[in-house]
Amino acid sequence: MNGPRQAAERHTGVRATGDRPLSGDSAVVSLADGRDVVVKRGSGPDATVAEAAGLRWLGESGDVPIPTVHGVDDDWLVIDHVPEGKPHVGAAEAFGRALATLHARSAPAFGSAPPDGPAEAWIGLARMRNEPHDDWPSFYTRCRVEPYVRQAVDRGLFSTSEAAVFDTVCTRLPELAGTPEPPSRLHGDAWSGNVHWASDGRVWLIDPAAHGGHRETDLAMLRLFGTPLLDHVLGAYREAAQDLGCPLTPGHEQRVPLHQLFPLLVHTVLFGGGYARQALTAARAALA
Template identity: 40%
Template sequence: MIDEILQKQLSAALSEQLKVKIHINDAKSVHGGDINQTFRIGTNEGYFFLKLNDARRYPDMFAAEYAGLEALHGARALTVPQPLAYGQSNGQSYLLMELMVKGNAVQDFWEHFAQSLAQQHRKTQPHYGYPAPNYIGTVRQYNTPYSSWPVFYAFNRLMPLVRMAYDQRIIDQGMVQQAERLCRQLPQLFPAEAPALLHGDLWSGNFMVGPDGRACVFDPAVYYGHREMDLAMARLFGGFDTRFYYAYQAAWPLSPGWQQRIGVCQLYPLLVHMLLFGGNYYNSIREVLQAY
């Protein structure tokens, strides 16, 4: 729960951010996913959202998430909750942010969502990657910069998780070899494209209808990568209306052959979910790899 020391830290952080003395009145536990403890913090200046986790296991996770939310804010495209403070207290790490209140979707919700994502994807930089490692869920995400997307995807995304799965005896040497064979084919599969600012974990559990009736995204795993990664992730678990995909294609058409690359792009989140939640994703991973 929220102890007195943490309350003081949060009050001080909010007071500094908002330039007014903040008193915390209550902390109510709310549902916020499977990874973190989450709370609605009540103060004399309204409500805020708090995440807690084990500082020893994930000492830099919330610093990375704070930076990712700031990067998405800077793109001025999709709505994201404003991050306010992060730190550690009594063995716990915390992230404090704006509390987003659910609203009612406007008529063009999906079209606007897709157009905003395309606008975000137009934010670019010279290399694929990100200034520091971060996380997708609780899985470490490596962001060493590369000028080639196939090289980045192989060395920073697929093979680290394949090796981790092998070390944990989830997959065998044959599947490792299949993954290596796929990685050798990546340069022929992906046409050259500028790095795009990605949400990185864009599934239906990581967006909501915000108070203005537009999409609000959260829990990012931000990096500069191939924009088909966000689109493939959105398709993986459902929850996105078909209008979303048509509107994105109208706003910024994907390169020819994108349909054939969906499975390859989904391989990374499938590996993440297999490591986090068990072997139920094994068959989906094997099916993708066997195609190559």
């Protein structure tokens, strides 16, 4: 039998004494040494390997708290369980400063995968390709906008004229993107559900879709689905980025819809409906 308890024992070498379910086949497994671990089943090929590589890459500098990876195989990922706490201002500001520091660590290229991570990765339940590019506009066009627009058109979610709006965004992306800057080490899926307010008083990042990208993409995703105390997070981020010598460039507030295109398009192909309208609205706002 290959389930969460067996995976936890295999990857920690400690006997499992109990478990409680999370989503799907994932679970929190209690170990005989008193620890709890989270055991997650991958959403598809290489999903566990991609997530493990992303967690290790984001956590190697120690800037932002990241769950430790205890083991990974083709089906299961075993990581620390981090008990939940409540949002508070001190944690929000510390997280903003830490995220700015993490982004300043940089990445080898736009679209680069984490070390030992696959090129064909995942964001949630959607495939996501990591392919190195020399500049952000070409990476964002080829790997983050066009593939999902094509899927949405094929499913009847965008008309030809609506798809043309995204084509215009991609054509104009070099001018819309603002001042060029080097690739950052991104979490890649920093919506509020992956910003984990822990009982230790800190903010942890979980469930990454990590890659080399534009730091404004992480910041735009924080805004998308209601991250608690966001003004404190972003205020501390801006101050820390300034102190690090890499302040946010002019126009970053106006570029939020541009950077929200990727997650909105992913949600469009996964869930359809209102997300297609939101993605089209964001594309038009980016052009405006």
